[in-house]
Amino acid sequence: MGKRERYEPGTFCWVDLATTDPAGARAFYGDLFGWEAEDTSGEQGGTYTMLHLDGDEVCALYELEPERREMGVPPHWFSYVSVQDADATASRARELGGTVHGGVFDSYAGARMAIIQDPAGAVLAAWQPGEWAGAGRVNDIGCLAWNELQSREPEAAGAFYGGLFGWETEPIEEDGRLVYATIRNASSMNGGIMPMTEQHGDAPPYWLPYFTVLSCDSAVARARELGGEALVGPLDLGAGRISVVTDPQGAVFALFEGETDD
Numbered sequence: 192m193g194k195r196e197r198y199e200p201g202t203f204c205w206v207d208l209a210t211t212d213p214a215g216a217r218a219f220y221g222d223l224f225g226w227e228a229e230d231t232s233g234e235q236g237g238t239y240t241m242l243h244l245d246g247d248e249v250c251a252l253y254e255l256e257p258e259r260r261e262m263g264v265p266p267h268w269f270s271y272v273s274v275q276d277a278d279a280t281a282s283r284a285r286e287l288g289g290t291v292h293g294g295v296f297d298s299y300a301g302a303r304m305a306i307i308q309d310p311a312g313a314v315l316a317a318w319q320p321g322e323w324a325g326a327g328r329v330n331d332i333g334c335l336a337w338n339e340l341q342s343r344e345p346e347a348a349g350a351f352y353g354g355l356f357g358w359e360t361e362p363i364e365e366d367g368r369l370v371y372a373t374i375r376n377a378s379s380m381n382g383g384i385m386p387m388t389e390q391h392g393d394a395p396p397y398w399l400p401y402f403t404v405l406s407c408d409s410a411v412a413r414a415r416e417l418g419g420e421a422l423v424g425p426l427d428l429g430a431g432r433i434s435v436v437t438d439p440q441g442a443v444f445a446l447f448e449g450e451t452d453d
Contacts, residue, residue, distance in 0.1 A: 193330035193453055194247070197320075198273035201356040201376040203338045204318055204325030205271040206400045208252035210440050211260065213240060216252050219417050219438050223410065224333040224402060226250075247328035250335060266442040270315045270338050270398040271304070272356060277319035280355065281305040284317075287354045299323060309351050311344040313396035330403065330451040337401035337447060338382040341394075345369055345386045348396075360384065380452065399435070400444050407432040407448040414438075414446075 198204040210216040217228045217240065226242040226249065239253050255266060274280045281291045290308040298304045301321025308314045318325065329335050342348045349360035349372055358381065363371040372384040387396065404410040407425040411434045415421065418439035425434040431449020438444070 193328055193334060193451070195324065195327060195329060197324045199377040199379075200273055200275045201358060202273050202379075202381060203270055203335070204273040204320075206250045206268050206326075206335055206338075207239075207271075208250070208266070208268050208442055209255040209259075209264075210252055210266045210438075210442060211255050212440050213238070213252060213254050215439055216266075216442075219414075219419065220252075222417055223414055223419075224404075226333065228252075244328065244331075244333045247326075249326050249328055249333070266438070266440040267397070268400045268442055268444050270400060271318040271325065272315060273325060274317045274319050274356070277303040277305045277317050280317040280319075281307065283355055287351050289351065289355070307355075309342075309348055309396070311342050311348055311396045313340055313342060313348070313398055315398050330453065332403050332405055334403060335400055336403040336451050337445075339399045339401065339445070340382070340384045340396070341387050341391065341399055342384060342396045343387045344396075345372060345384045348384055349374075397443075401433070401447045402444060403451055404446050404448055407434050407446050410434070410446050410448075411436065 220226050226244055229241045230238050231241055239251055241248050242250050278295045281295050284291055284307045288310040292306040295303055295305045300323040303319040305317045307317055326335060340348055352358050359375045360372045362369050369386055374382040411421050411425055414436050420437045421434050423435035425432055431447055434446045436444060436446060
């Protein structure tokens with residue numbers, strides 16, 4: 192099982208969902224993945240709902256703030272990367288041409304974090320753990336398994352995150368054209384970068400979380416029954432079978448059927 196008590200710096204360690212309907216999201220994901228919800232107090236007030244699988248914390252959700260809704264921010268999943276020093280990471284992000292929103296601040300259980308936007312516009316969090324490292328379980332059925340950047344500037348993104356987190360990217364090309372890049376951190380596979388095309392329309396760059404399922408086709412069918420929508424697939428890739436899905440509120444995530452690391 193993919194139990195975790197710590198994460199190597201540069202490793203994705205957590206995801207949470209900002210949603211316009213917490214109760215609806217709890218019901219949707221609880222049915223789809225078997226997650227059980229536990230409400231806790233949020234850092235800035237409000238409710239932060241931890242989502243558990245067989246007692247392990249796997250991710251969380253909270254209500255998208257009215258101010259951000261008014262700014263046009265839609266429901267979305269948000270990714271966190273473990274770092275040794277959030278302040279130093281934020282400083283490095285600025286040096287590399289990124290933006291740090293709101294500065295570096297204290298967070299849950301003695302952690303510090305920074306919200307970082309890369310030069311092309313994708314956003315994630317740098318998480319310096321305190322007493323709590325992140326997800327207690329990954330890669331198993333119903334758990335986070337992969338994080339993928341959708342970007343119109345994949346080469347520049349690889350350089351930015353390589354300078355920020357020390358990631359190494361391995362390009363995959365077809366007919367001399369980049370079609371994907373895998374990310375390695377501390378010699379382990381840590382995610383990927385997908386070039387955005389005209390099929391993405393005017394969607395901004397973003398990080399897409401993948402959750403593992405026993406059957407991609409069955410999970411897609413159930414997501415549709417629960418009010419979600421399949422945007423891509425199911426389709427076969429060399430490493431497994433995937434689909435990109437939205438929940439009933441419009442947040443985008445992906446499903447993966449296949450072998451994962453421990």
